Amino acid sequence: MKPFLYTIILTILTVFSGPMLVAQEKFDAEIVSDLQKTKQFAFGVSEERHFRGVLNLYDKLLASGVEITDYEIVAKGKFVKNLVKGSELEDLYEEYKGKVRVSVCSVAMKKLGVSEDQLISGMEPVATWTVRVLQLQAKGYNVLTY
Secondary structure, three states: OHHHHHHHHHHHHHHHHHHHHHHHOOOOHHHHHHHOOOOEEEEEEOOHHHHHHHHHHHHHHHHOOOOOOEEEEEEOHHHHHHOEOOOHHHHHHHOOOOOOEEEEEHHHHHHHOOOHHHEOOOOEEEOOHHHHHHHHHHOOOEEEEO
16 A cells, blocks of 8 residues: 555655756756857747746756846747736746846737736837848847747
8 A cells, every 4th residue: 555655655756846846957068069150049929828938948048057137038928918917927027027027019919909008027028020030130139939
């Protein structure tokens, strides 16, 4: 009976702590060395899970010793309605405010009826998601879009 109980406990711990364990791992020296070539990172996101993942990546990069001068998330689509004051993401973003810039597509804001004053404090509207991503690429950022 005890081995079966230990197996269940181990399975539960693995399932529920798996993402936290991964988030605590550091990148190896080669990855850190490669990423140090450009210290500016930008991510285009359209889903909450990608937004959260990119914030977790920020923590992992810092924990691994990657120097970051600029880190930006550009949000678009229906996800924009989640970036308003009083949302669950407001508390999460508070930890990153001043370290991670969040730009929000004004076209999506208009379509969804989200005004600038409704955005989480520190988030900034930009002309369009596409133009902002192209602008960051032109500035030499490492850019990844989801």
